[in-house]
Amino acid sequence: MSAAEDSPLGKASSYTDHYDPALLFPIARADKRREIGVGERPPFFGADLWTAYELSWLNPRGKPQVAIAQVTVPCETPHIIESKSFKLYLGSFTNTRFADAAEVQAHLRADLNAALWRGAPAMQSGVGVRLLLPEMFDREPIQEMDGLSLDRLDIECTQYTPAPELLRANFDEQPVTEVLTSNLLKSNCLVTGQPDWGSVQIAYAGPQIDQERLLQYLVSFRNHNEFHEQCVERIFMDIRTRCQPTQLAVYARYTRRGGLDINPFRTSYPQALPKNVRTARQ
Numbered sequence: 001m002s003a004a005e006d007s008p009l010g011k012a013s014s015y016t017d018h019y020d021p022a023l024l025f026p027i028a029r030a031d032k033r034r035e036i037g038v039g040e041r042p043p044f045f046g047a048d049l050w051t052a053y054e055l056s057w058l059n060p061r062g063k064p065q066v067a068i069a070q071v072t073v074p075c076e077t078p079h080i081i082e083s084k085s086f087k088l089y090l091g092s093f094t095n096t097r098f099a100d101a102a103e104v105q106a107h108l109r110a111d112l113n114a115a116l117w118r119g120a121p122a123m124q125s126g127v128g129v130r131l132l133l134p135e136m137f138d139r140e141p142i143q144e145m146d147g148l149s150l151d152r153l154d155i156e157c158t159q160y161t162p163a164p165e166l167l168r169a170n171f172d173e174q175p176v177t178e179v180l181t182s183n184l185l186k187s188n189c190l191v192t193g194q195p196d197w198g199s200v201q202i203a204y205a206g207p208q209i210d211q212e213r214l215l216q217y218l219v220s221f222r223n224h225n226e227f228h229e230q231c232v233e234r235i236f237m238d239i240r241t242r243c244q245p246t247q248l249a250v251y252a253r254y255t256r257r258g259g260l261d262i263n264p265f266r267t268s269y270p271q272a273l274p275k276n277v278r279t280a281r282q
Helices: 030-034 083-091 099-115 134-139 211-219 229-243
Strands: 024-029 045-058 064-074 080-081 128-132 176-190 194-207 247-255 260-267
Touching: 024 030, 045 083, 045 211, 064 099, 064 176, 064 194, 099 128, 099 134, 099 211, 128 247, 176 229, 194 229, 211 229, 229 260
Parallel strands: none
Antiparallel strands: 024 080, 045 064, 045 260, 064 128, 176 194, 194 247, 247 260
């Protein structure tokens, strides 16, 4: 039931405009994590930060209401939500009457928790849901990721499927602390092959990573088919294995598709989640 090929992705779909939480389609994280060497206890913390720009419902008098939803999905959940099913689910609010925004928020939180923790013996950490109403829209800033841009480097790129062997670190010199960024991350949807465009930030402490080879490695995802969350976890595990940093955080912000953007964050140590500030491309 939770296989990606069984999801609504790449299939003709009927759009319902009356509230239906059954539209949410969870996909297990475990299979892809096993593929990259992640066991039952992942070596990272973090969350997937979703932004939903197409959310609307009716108030008790039938007047349409709109909001932007910011959803925080802990990486401990045994499932992710397939993005098209999330879009269909959000669309089901369109002609449904709710008492107020707080009721919409409560439904979102309860429904997402139920799907993300489906089959688990207990819920470890719940989904965070924040609704931004129109009077708050002009407070939402646009900001690029902090860090030294790898894109300044004039490199030759020849590999367009993930090539972790490109990664190198200098283990013979003093360790460093760096924050590096790139806007050249691109991968493709696991099911449909549609392009996913993103920016990535890599913050680490430890042996200095060869920046040219790191950029070549990030570019190597260009023809790779995998969901956003899976790509970020693959990048985290490859850097962790090949470069052996003492601390590592990988954060990607992907451009929106279907009114949704997905922004996974993985860190080797507990820390506050990054602010959900969108980039210019989002």
